[in-house]
Amino acid sequence: MAVYTRLGAEEMAAIIGAFDVGTLVSAKGIAEGVSNSNWLIETQDSSGAARRFILTVYEARTDVQDLPFFLDLLDHLAARDCPVPRTMHDRDGASHRFHEGKALALIEFLPGVSVSDPAPAQARAVGAALAQVHLAAADFGCERVNSMGLAAWQQLLGDCGREGLEAIHPELARIVEHELALLSARWPANLPRGVIHADLFPDNVLMLGDTVTGLIDFYFACTDITAYDVAVTHAAWCFNADGTRFLPALSSALLEGYDSVRPLLDDERKALPLLARGAAMRFLATRAYDWLNTPDDALVTLKDPMAFARRLEFYANPANASIFAS
């Protein structure tokens, strides 16, 4: 569930009144998502037409200083025909406002649903949409450091401690120690960089059939190795949920879709096995930390760190490196 902030009807009407989007008709809290509070907003404009938006109130995990990067990026990509929602600016032209000390933004509502059991044609479309974002972001003037890079994995997993990791699984501390050392020693320095989404899981993609109608949740977007985003998306889309089964048809389709819009360079493709190990480590790190540190009564469904430890072991097996060959 993700509605952490309570807003009364009058407060909601006042918030929506700051935008030139018509009169508030309804506001329904959205259960999906874990980080921020979201509502589906319906308004009626002066011609009587119904309009829909997403109202997001940013909670502790999103740094307000980063909002101009995230929200300007949406406008930049939308202006270049990427399937991302636009930010509705308020009557003063601002992309976000404050209410009771919390930042909020009103975002265009996009149709579509998140697929839970993707087909290869859908993975192909997602690969192509990701490449479209990478190309379209090339002239976005702002940068943001990846707050979930190698240093963050080391910090989060260090905070878990050997005992904590072993409590999750007896083998986990050994795997993490070995892989973190290897990733620190070999993480590539000279691959092309740009703006990346960094969290393109199926629940952050809206689809109608095989068409991508929305890429959402850009709140980990940052400047980093472009091919790392391909690796993140690969780890997110190309396995069954618990990571016990690799799905080769989805893998080929995702990479083909990406290549059809932005062909991967030889060096990028060669680096994918290592980048994918890093991608698996990134989600293993946050999931393990949350597994050990989330209070029992928190209104959130914890995600299994072992699902990404299994992906990590798959990517680390030299016999599987060929999945990334063209």
Ligand SMILES: Nc1ncnc2c1ncn2[C@@H]1O[C@H](COP(=O)(O)OP(=O)(O)O)[C@@H](O)[C@H]1O
């Ligand atoms: N622009 C949008 N159009 C339609 N639905 C959206 C949009 N943005 C968010 N949603 C809905 O809200 C849910 C939570 O949004 P998300 O940004 O993923 O939250 P969180 O950052 O908390 O994970 C999504 O799963 C989706 O159902």
Ligand SMILES: N[C@@H](CCOP(=O)(O)O)C(=O)O
């Ligand atoms: N995709 C990550 C968790 C981040 O949550 P999101 O709802 O903001 O995408 C994972 O699966 O661990």
